[in-house]
Amino acid sequence: xxxxxxxxxxLGRRVSPGLLLVFGLLSVALVATVVWAVWKEARAEWxxxxxxxxxxxxxxxxTAEDGARGLQQIWLPDLDRVxxxxxxxxxxxxxxxxxxxxxxxxxxxxxxxxxRPDRYGCTACHGGQGEATSYRGAAHGPIPYWPEPMASxxxxxxxCGTCHRERRPKGTDWLARGRALMADRNCTACxxxxxxxxxxxxxPRLDGLALKVPPSWLRGWLKKPNGYLPKSRMGxxxxxxxxxxxxxAFLLQPHGKLALDRTDWSKAxxxxxxxxxxxxxxxTCHEVNGRGGTLAPAxxxxxxxxxxxxxxSWIRDPHRFQPKTLMPRFQFRDDEARDLAAYLSSEYGxxxxxxxxxxxxxxxxxxxxxxxxYEKRGCYSCHELEGFPALxxxxxxxxxxxxxxxxxxxxxxxxxxxxxxxxxFTKVSGPERVLDAARMPTFGFAEDEAxxxxxxxxxxxxxxxxxxxxTRDPVRVPPAxxxxxxxxxxxxxxxxxxxxxxxxxxxxxxxxxxxxxxxxTGAPLSTVRLDRIGSQxxxxxxxxxxxxxxxxxxxxxxxxxxxxxxxxxxxxLAAYLSTVMVDDAIEGTVPVDAVTVARGKQLFDRHGCxxxxxxxxxxxxxxxxxxxxxARLKPGWAVAWLLEPERWKPGTLEPDHGLTRPEAEALxxxxxxxxxxxxxxxGR
Amino acid sequence: MxxxxxxxxxxxxxxxxxxxxxxxxxxxxxxxKDDALSAxxxxxxxxxxxxxxxCHGPRGRGxxxxxxxxxxxxxxxxxxLSRLSPADRRRVVEGGTAALGRSPLCPPxxxxxxxxxxxxxxxxxEEAARPAAxxxxxxxxxxxxxx
Numbered sequence: 102x103x104x105x106x107x108x109x110x111x112l113g114r115r116v117s118p119g120l121l122l123v124f125g126l127l128s129v130a131l132v133a134t135v136v137w138a139v140w141k142e143a144r145a146e147w148x149x150x151x152x153x154x155x156x157x158x159x160x161x162x163x164t165a166e167d168g169a170r171g172l173q174q175i176w177l178p179d180l181d182r183v184x185x186x187x188x189x190x191x192x193x194x195x196x197x198x199x200x201x202x203x204x205x206x207x208x209x210x211x212x213x214x215x216x217r218p219d220r221y222g223c224t225a226c227h228g229g230q231g232e233a234t235s236y237r238g239a240a241h242g243p244i245p246y247w248p249e250p251m252a253s254x255x256x257x258x259x260x261c262g263t264c265h266r267e268r269r270p271k272g273t274d275w276l277a278r279g280r281a282l283m284a285d286r287n288c289t290a291c292x293x294x295x296x297x298x299x300x301x302x303x304x305p306r307l308d309g310l311a312l313k314v315p316p317s318w319l320r321g322w323l324k325k326p327n328g329y330l331p332k333s334r335m336g337x338x339x340x341x342x343x344x345x346x347x348x349x350a351f352l353l354q355p356h357g358k359l360a361l362d363r364t365d366w367s368k369a370x371x372x373x374x375x376x377x378x379x380x381x382x383x384x385t386c387h388e389v390n391g392r393g394g395t396l397a398p399a400x401x402x403x404x405x406x407x408x409x410x411x412x413x414s415w416i417r418d419p420h421r422f423q424p425k426t427l428m429p430r431f432q433f434r435d436d437e438a439r440d441l442a443a444y445l446s447s448e449y450g451x452x453x454x455x456x457x458x459x460x461x462x463x464x465x466x467x468x469x470x471x472x473x474x475y476e477k478r479g480c481y482s483c484h485e486l487e488g489f490p491a492l493x494x495x496x497x498x499x500x501x502x503x504x505x506x507x508x509x510x511x512x513x514x515x516x517x518x519x520x521x522x523x524x525x526f527t528k529v530s531g532p533e534r535v536l537d538a539a540r541m542p543t544f545g546f547a548e549d550e551a552x553x554x555x556x557x558x559x560x561x562x563x564x565x566x567x568x569x570x571x572t573r574d575p576v577r578v579p580p581a582x583x584x585x586x587x588x589x590x591x592x593x594x595x596x597x598x599x600x601x602x603x604x605x606x607x608x609x610x611x612x613x614x615x616x617x618x619x620x621x622t623g624a625p626l627s628t629v630r631l632d633r634i635g636s637q638x639x640x641x642x643x644x645x646x647x648x649x650x651x652x653x654x655x656x657x658x659x660x661x662x663x664x665x666x667x668x669x670x671x672x673x674l675a676a677y678l679s680t681v682m683v684d685d686a687i688e689g690t691v692p693v694d695a696v697t698v699a700r701g702k703q704l705f706d707r708h709g710c711x712x713x714x715x716x717x718x719x720x721x722x723x724x725x726x727x728x729x730x731x732a733r734l735k736p737g738w739a740v741a742w743l744l745e746p747e748r749w750k751p752g753t754l755e756p757d758h759g760l761t762r763p764e765a766e767a768l769x770x771x772x773x774x775x776x777x778x779x780x781x782x783x784g785r
Numbered sequence: 786m787x788x789x790x791x792x793x794x795x796x797x798x799x800x801x802x803x804x805x806x807x808x809x810x811x812x813x814x815x816x817x818k819d820d821a822l823s824a825x826x827x828x829x830x831x832x833x834x835x836x837x838x839x840c841h842g843p844r845g846r847g848x849x850x851x852x853x854x855x856x857x858x859x860x861x862x863x864x865x866l867s868r869l870s871p872a873d874r875r876r877v878v879e880g881g882t883a884a885l886g887r888s889p890l891c892p893p894x895x896x897x898x899x900x901x902x903x904x905x906x907x908x909x910x911e912e913a914a915r916p917a918a919x920x921x922x923x924x925x926x927x928x929x930x931x932x
Contacts, residue, residue: 210900210901210904211899211900211901272899272901274828274831435909655852656839705888707883708883708889708890708892709881709883709889709890709891709892712840712851712854712855712889712890712891712892713851719854720854721840721851721854721855722850722854723839723840723851723852746897748895752835753897754836754839756881756892756893756894756896756897757893757896757897758892758893758896759893759896767828
């Protein structure tokens, strides 16, 4: 090895001038680097801000620039985060800095009270680079290709959703809506979605479709579902004419063993059917001509879709055709079901525009091709069909979609901004906009709906928050129904009561123990939870109301349908609700003497209750009519309700007046003593 | 061969260093805009639709479905709101009209609404009270406020 050994030389020995020059320059460079480094550290952005903050605190003019506090850092090992944001954001947890200039301004709202910075840091919610100590380095604002830029205000709720895994996280708006929309559109049928394991796929079975629909309707529907139902839950699969023909041929083949009930149509009375349609409050769930509920399909053109015989058979027993339907089995006589079916098919028999396709049966030769399309497009994921196997989910897993790395070139070519949120938004709005051969259907989301779904998708991150940091929906089982350890299964009512609940589909609108259908808005249709209804309402009222419901809150468009529950069934239901669905904490009585009642009347007037409630002939239409409400309400419940309305029904229009218990009792005593109206009666 | 390699490397380097301003439109940003409302005012408007619109009407014109049952009737905010100072607006929202010694028909919401909702509601009213601005925000869905 040729290691050069430098022999000790005399000082007098001359060094070559070139070497000296290099050495000298290097020394200067070293000194300059050290000086520059010290100067740069002294002039660091965060020190400048700390100096200005010190000046702000002292009330001095903003000139001082000494970083007296030193670098601030929050270390959160379980979140794997080191946040230095508070080095500059010095007033973030100081409420008196609410009006200070940035970066010193206090955090808006009350968020830090429940998310203390020392426990949650900053970037867990906001994103950005916590270790950075400069404005740009922290990734404020959108920076292309940066792995975790700061979340914009619009997308903040997606960050909430990473830890808050409930269906409707409190205080969120877009996120809750997005999650509800994802459940409503059956995303989980094709995609594995974390947090949606329990979401039930809702779509009709397709057995016996040939008994129900004519080929013309099926062609129109397959071509453009929202041409028939403007709010169709099924997306548009963008099928070619041939695909439509083939799929129709396959679906119209006989599947299953269903048969229709027959009736004598010559005796049908459409006028009676119309009366029954209105009296039964079908519009609570079904829309007709643009008005009505959204829980069930619109009926505006139902006569063009479903045959008269099928409608008759369906109304008599929907559960025979669709075991999972939300629709109750109304207690109609056969002639009533016939009149109703006749009314629907004549009054709403016109085909929607664009549905004038031929009624010729599709060629059976195409059926096998149609079966292939049924499989390829994943129709089986939502629709069960006798004889067709349940195959694997067709779409990719959505876990970690919020951290997906995009390939920009194809998006750039299409003029789509290559940020992940914008890609998701565009794909959700119309999958064909990002990929011509996309298999996913176009759901026809409005812009704000697509934005909400985007927020919900962005909350699904590659790295899940540690379990101790996450919140989830509790699996609630009412204590009266068994131990809380019933395996986390949704509540399923049992026995005679259970049979009636299933027949009349009570849980399509109401909830018990958190179980029950939730609409696309994320809430159940009815605001009345049944968990403690037996302690809220008298047994006599329950029995009367179930047998013949009426509008308690007259301004409410959603009213309980007239199910024609038989008297003995109503008695059974009322008895069960009154004895089992109770809450001892709200049972109780109030003193009913003349003094208390008079005091209650004073309070009633002082708080302007008449603005919303009818008493006598006067009052508003917002809350329930109070005439004769003593026959309806239990006193303990009325007191509990008046004391804490927001606790029992978040978002209620009953204001919390801050009453004391004696005040609430006096008000209850007065209200429950109000006589029933004689002329018209309390209900209809 | 080597030329083209060099060219590719140069291209990649340019693409990597200069963050290109991404082409195309960001449709998502547009979707979040609620007319011309700020995010906070939009939240305030939703609170308004839920709690207030039954009487005050979706845009605060005093034309809610329950308005005709009230004596005195709810005012048209386009005329009346500018007469209240911001502090008085907060007092009415939190303590009802009774807090100003008027009729008790407008109830107090201070205990029902969280402080953030009250702030948001006031922010919307603030935008609503600007002269000639009109009352911003989309109309309520049909069933809004009826629960």
